[in-house]
Amino acid sequence: MFYIKDNHDNFIGFTGEVYAQCPECGKLHLIDDIVEIIQESPDFSFYGTRIYCEECSEAYRKVFD
Numbered sequence: 001m002f003y004i005k006d007n008h009d010n011f012i013g014f015t016g017e018v019y020a021q022c023p024e025c026g027k028l029h030l031i032d033d034i035v036e037i038i039q040e041s042p043d044f045s046f047y048g049t050r051i052y053c054e055e056c057s058e059a060y061r062k063v064f065d
């Protein structure tokens with residue numbers, strides 16, 4: 001069980017699906033490996049970490065390949 005604290009110090013528990021808004025296209029997309037992302041990102045924050053949607057990360061990868 002995870003809890004997140006909002007700007008008003010309310011704790012919100014969640015067990016279900018986690019969605020993030022893509023900073024590139026603004027689309028809300030499902031994050032199915034949130035635990036993995038947190039484990040791999042020591043600086044992870046729900047407010048500060050930008051998680052791109054599949055299409056945008058694909059396009060991003062192509063640019064740098």
Ligand SMILES: [Zn+2]
Nearest residue numbers: 022025053056
């Ligand atoms: Zn996107």
